Amino acid sequence: MPAKVKNNSLVKLKRIAQYLNECELERKEAEQIVKTYPEITVDNAYLIQKELVKLKISRGNKLIGYKLAFTTRTKQRSMGISTVGFGYLFDYMKIDDGGDLNLNEVIHPKAEAEIAFVIGEDLEGDVSPYEVIEATKYVAPAIEFVDSRYKDFKFELIDVIADNFSASRFAIGADVKRPSEVDLRLSGVIFERNGLPEKTGALGAVLGNPAIAVSQLVKFLSRKGEKVKAGSVVLTGSITEAIDVHEGDFIRVSICGVGEVSTFVVRK
Amino acid sequence: MADFIEIFADELYQAEVNRNPIEPLTSRNGSLTVEDAYKIQLKNVERKIKKGWRIKGKKIGITSLAVQRMLNVNQPDFGYLFDTMYVEDGGVIKIDTLIQPRVEGEIAFVMEKDLKGPGVTEADVLRATAFVVPSIEIVDSRIRDWKIKIQDTIADNASSGLFVVGGKKTVVDNLDFRCLGMILERNGDVVVSGAGAASLGNPVKAVAWLANKLSEFGEYLRAGEIVLSGALAQLVVPKRGDFFKVTIQKLGSVSVKFE
Structure with missing residues (x-):
């Protein structure tokens, strides 16, 4: 954790973003932000996430989509919110269908089963779910490997937002379908x-x-002056509980009526 | 030998009637076997039949990997469904009539023909099934705090409580049972979901297992019987006032309310 900075909030947020990015790149476990900076708000946490995104773009990573969290009403209600949470996906996080998750590139990943929406037209403003479907080019089965940078996957809301919602790796199936x-x-x-x-x-x-x-994501982004651009991938949230993965595992997600996607877990 | 079977059967029966749970049988008799447990179950089935209860079918339990691992077993179990356990679709359950209920969404098979093991295959199950319907099973345990080992739940009629079946019949032709998705809603929120594969990889396989297992007791599935083929998702704890709806892909929905 970087030393405490007083009186300059943006510097503080940038330093935290740098710290989390280093933890990801050097595959070391991070200390929880809330422990050192109890004063950080949800809005601040999304600013840290934004700084993290800037850092990655400055390193040449390409933004390709979003991943969603808090995708059950029970969870949203328990947190007193009525929207999804989201993180950003980058090109380096992509694994081909049938490809490998390399454990040497991550800290302590878990796998989640999801359906990915690949967006065909820009989406912004107050869109309804049916408009999302109209603008979606296709849907595909997906495996998301989440990898919280925090020690033992222990974090609070502020921590996980700042940590880009544990985004790490994902595979999208080659079996795609039109959403309708x-x-x-x-x-x-x-x-x-x-x-x-x-x-x-x-x-x-x-x-x-x-x-x-997805419609909740678009509304959330619109409030920040952002939009979901055509070509974006959206991982729409975990459908089941996450599973632990180990070297040698073969992980597969089948979505009936859509298709399959699989990944080998290796160390190389 | 026979003594403890009688005693445990009587305790479980009284616990059910008085809604007063008992300590696990396995905590009091460490050498209780699965065979003993089915004997205890059967004692109470006989007792209930003598009292005029009528068998409506069977239920299969311990069908998911998660529950098998939790109980450290690799076999399912079964219990009997009686007419007294039936609740109509859209009906109301008085929560006080149960001890510690849990709600599950399942696929129910209704048999067209008798099905006798051993040697029953999935294909035999499909040929012997009249139709399937969505169902809600409300399991309950007469063992305090659900502190069960497999022997405890078997002796306790596979922790059965009540069951609700939907009124839309679907024939098995062309159904891919592994794939059928299920959502369980509580007061309009999806709280758990699952797919057919959750029950032993395929609910049809679970029914075949049951037919074969019953043959060990000289029993079989009879035409007209209902078979609850195993939970498709985690159990949900109901509260007074909760409205539950289970929807299964292609099979329709079924609902129940707790008061």
Whole structure:
């Protein structure tokens, strides 16, 4: 954790962003922000996230989309909010369908089963879920490997926002479908490790329909003066509980009526 | 030998009638086997039949990897469904009539033909099934705080409580049971979800397991019986006033309210 800086809030936020970025790049566990800086607000945390994004762009990373969190009403209600949380996805986080998650590049990853929306037209303003579906080019099964930089995955809201919602790696399936061809509420999801169905779910686990989560993202971004650009990938949130991964694991997500995506967990 | 079977069966029956849970059987008899547990279960099934209860079908439990790992077993279990346990679709359950209920969403099979093991395959199950319906199972445990080992739950009629079945029938033709998604809503919020694969990889396989297991007791699935084929998601704890709705892809929905 960087030394405490007083009287200059932006410098403080930038330093925290630098610290979290270093932890990611050097694969070392971070101390919780809230422990050192209890005064940081949710808005400040999103500013730290923004500084983190700037750092990555300055290093040549390309912004390619978003990942969503707090995608159940129970969770949103318990936190007193009515919107998803989000982090940014970068090109270096992408793993090909059938490719490898290299454990030497991450700290302590967990896998999540999700459906990805690939957006076909710019989305901004007060959009409704049906408008999201109209603007979505296709949907695809996805595996997200989250990797909180915090020690033992222990964090509070402020910490996880600042840490870009644990975004780390993700794989999008080559099996894609137009969203209108998919039952976005009731399609079954099977999350396998080495052929065993570790977890199952249905797409409606995400706010009843993942398109609702995307519409909440667009509204949230609009309030910050941002939009979801055509070509963006949106990982719409975990459909089941996360699973731990170990070297040698073969992870597969099947979404019925959409297709599959898989990743090998290796150390190389 | 026979003594403790009688005693435990009687304790469980009284616990159910008086809604007063008992300590785990396994904490008091460390050598209790799965076979003993089914004997205890059967004692109470016989007792209930004598009292005029009618068998409506069977339920399969311990069908998910998570629960099998939690109980450190690699087999499911089963219990009996009685007419006294049936709640109509959209009906109301008085929460005080149960001890520590939990809500599950499941696929229910309704048998067209008798199905006798051993040697029953998934294909036999599909041929013998009249149709499937969505269902809500309310499990309950007569063992204090659900501190169960597999023997405790088997003896306790596989922790069965009440069940609700939906009124839309779907024939099994062309259904991919592994894939069917299920969402369980509480007061309009999706609280858990799952897919058919949650039950032993495929609920059809769970029913085949049941038919084969029953043959060990000289029993079989009878035409007209309902089989609850295993929970498709984590259990949900109900509170007074909660309204639950289970929707299963292609099968429709079923609901129940707690008061």
